[in-house]
Amino acid sequence: MSLYVILLSLHNIVRWLVLLFGVLALVRTLPGLGGRRAFGATERRVVVMFMSSVHLQLLLGLLLFAYVGMQNIPAFADAPRAGFRWEHVGLGVLIAVFATLANTLSKRAASDQGKFRAAAVWTGLALVLSLAAIPWWRPLLRLFTT
Numbered sequence: 001m002s003l004y005v006i007l008l009s010l011h012n013i014v015r016w017l018v019l020l021f022g023v024l025a026l027v028r029t030l031p032g033l034g035g036r037r038a039f040g041a042t043e044r045r046v047v048v049m050f051m052s053s054v055h056l057q058l059l060l061g062l063l064l065f066a067y068v069g070m071q072n073i074p075a076f077a078d079a080p081r082a083g084f085r086w087e088h089v090g091l092g093v094l095i096a097v098f099a100t101l102a103n104t105l106s107k108r109a110a111s112d113q114g115k116f117r118a119a120a121v122w123t124g125l126a127l128v129l130s131l132a133a134i135p136w137w138r139p140l141l142r143l144f145t146t
Contacts, residue, residue: 004073005144007064012142014057015134021050022127025102025119032116039106039115047103047119054099054126058092065089080137091133098126 025046032039068075076085102122109115 001144004064004067004071007060007067009142009144011057011060011064012139014053014060015130016141017053018050018057018130019127021046021053022123022130025050025123026127029106029116029120029123032112033120035113037112037116039112039119043116043119044106047106047123050123050126051099051103054096054130058096061089061092076135078137079135084135088133088135091129095126095129095133098122098129102126 025043028043028046031037032043065075067073076088079085081087099122102119105118105122106115109118
């Protein structure tokens with residue numbers, strides 16, 4: 001089994017963790033926008049889990065991108081657009097920035113409602129971009145195959 005297959009499989013698996021933790025973060029933060037709840041440890045934890053999974057996904061993606069470039073593997077040869085490879089990388093970086101903003105701004109906000117707002121808005125934006133960055137024409141679950 002090649003390093004390419006391992007990285008590609010891990011990148012695929014972590015994608016589902018990103019989506020799961022992102023949805024979980026929204027489920028925990030959206031109800032708090034009404035201002036009647038405290039932003040507690042559970043909300044903090046899911047926002048951090050989302051950000052961490054996004055950062056892991058970006059790291060795996062960049063390692064995969066570098067490996068593909070060094071080995072001259074035709075990445076995204078099956079893409080519907082020629083520039084999808086660069087869109088995918090750019091969106092991955094932007095998603096990581098948005099997930100980091102969700103965590104950082106929700107920590108720094110003065111009020112609980114501000115914490116909920118920052119976490120919900122930036123997590124929501126990161127999730128929308130995540131859905132746009134996924135190569136939906138490929139297998140949804142790729143376990144150690146090409």
